[in-house]
Amino acid sequence: MCTCRHLQPITPAPCIGGCPSDALSLFGFEIDKVLENIAKNENPSLTCKENLPCLAAFGVDDWVSLLLESQKTFTCKLSPCANCEINKDVHISSVIEKRLDEANSIVEAFGAYRILKDFLGVEKTASRRAFFNKFIPSTKEATQEQKSLERVKKAIKPYLPDMTQTKVVTPFSLIHQKVIDQSCTNCKECVQFCPTRALSYNGDGTKILFQMGKCIGCGICEDICKPKAVKSTFAPFDWVDFAYDRAKVLIEHDLQVCLTCKCAFSYKGGEKVCERCATFEKEHAEMFTLASEIS
Ligand code: SF4
Numbered sequence: 001m002c003t004c005r006h007l008q009p010i011t012p013a014p015c016i017g018g019c020p021s022d023a024l025s026l027f028g029f030e031i032d033k034v035l036e037n038i039a040k041n042e043n044p045s046l047t048c049k050e051n052l053p054c055l056a057a058f059g060v061d062d063w064v065s066l067l068l069e070s071q072k073t074f075t076c077k078l079s080p081c082a083n084c085e086i087n088k089d090v091h092i093s094s095v096i097e098k099r100l101d102e103a104n105s106i107v108e109a110f111g112a113y114r115i116l117k118d119f120l121g122v123e124k125t126a127s128r129r130a131f132f133n134k135f136i137p138s139t140k141e142a143t144q145e146q147k148s149l150e151r152v153k154k155a156i157k158p159y160l161p162d163m164t165q166t167k168v169v170t171p172f173s174l175i176h177q178k179v180i181d182q183s184c185t186n187c188k189e190c191v192q193f194c195p196t197r198a199l200s201y202n203g204d205g206t207k208i209l210f211q212m213g214k215c216i217g218c219g220i221c222e223d224i225c226k227p228k229a230v231k232s233t234f235a236p237f238d239w240v241d242f243a244y245d246r247a248k249v250l251i252e253h254d255l256q257v258c259l260t261c262k263c264a265f266s267y268k269g270g271e272k273v274c275e276r277c278a279t280f281e282k283e284h285a286e287m288f289t290l291a292s293e294i295s
């Protein structure tokens, strides 16, 4: 499942290196090892030429985690991109750069660490086969995405007490926010199908709650919602809400008992009859009209 959470739109999405989500994940790769490398080097630099996969495999969340956890400025060598076989249309290198820039913007608020971009020293052509050998498709996208989010939240928390301003107006690709409009019928499907429990219900089922710190932006809730009531939105947010999984109410329903079927439904005004009964009555009335016309 391609979740396209980091950059959108990207056209075309030609290969794994261009895939902006973790729909295709790294095999045998651990971000802790990269962290170790950064920690033990005085002037750390990362390059696909030294036991690293293509830098396009790192999402914004990975870069943010590396900066905050290492507490170091490090360099990403982008010179190999110039001769890379899979970067002929410079799509891959532009994805990498965009992510590095976004990570730098995010981390700016927490400290003075940065990722520097190094374009010097063009190196030999990268092997396409070697590149693909470093990846295998994963069937656990949601788990992977959740792990990345948890890591970023953990890295951010120690910085929050010293920040004078935790509110942010810039939209970042790792932050996903949702709104639900009044066309919501309270069918609960978005909650049931949300793979990370970012959407939930309060105790009496009258409110739909959302925790942006848990949302991986998979879009399942939007796809599954019949009236298209749930949508993504960019709005100012607070790092505290993100880091501590604070929930906000997306919609509150006035639950009433339907006069016809006696089931609870989301009351929007007018006669206290649920949508299903109202539709049934309407169709029933049309049937009688047709029957009287025939006789
Ligand atoms: S937002 Fe859509 S899917 Fe979720 S409860 Fe409302 S109508 Fe159902």
Ligand code: SF4
Binding pocket: 176, 178, 193, 194, 195, 196, 197, 198, 199, 214, 215, 216, 217, 218, 219, 220, 221, 222
């Ligand atoms: S809230 Fe929607 S986009 Fe976010 S994780 Fe749940 S289903 Fe996916």
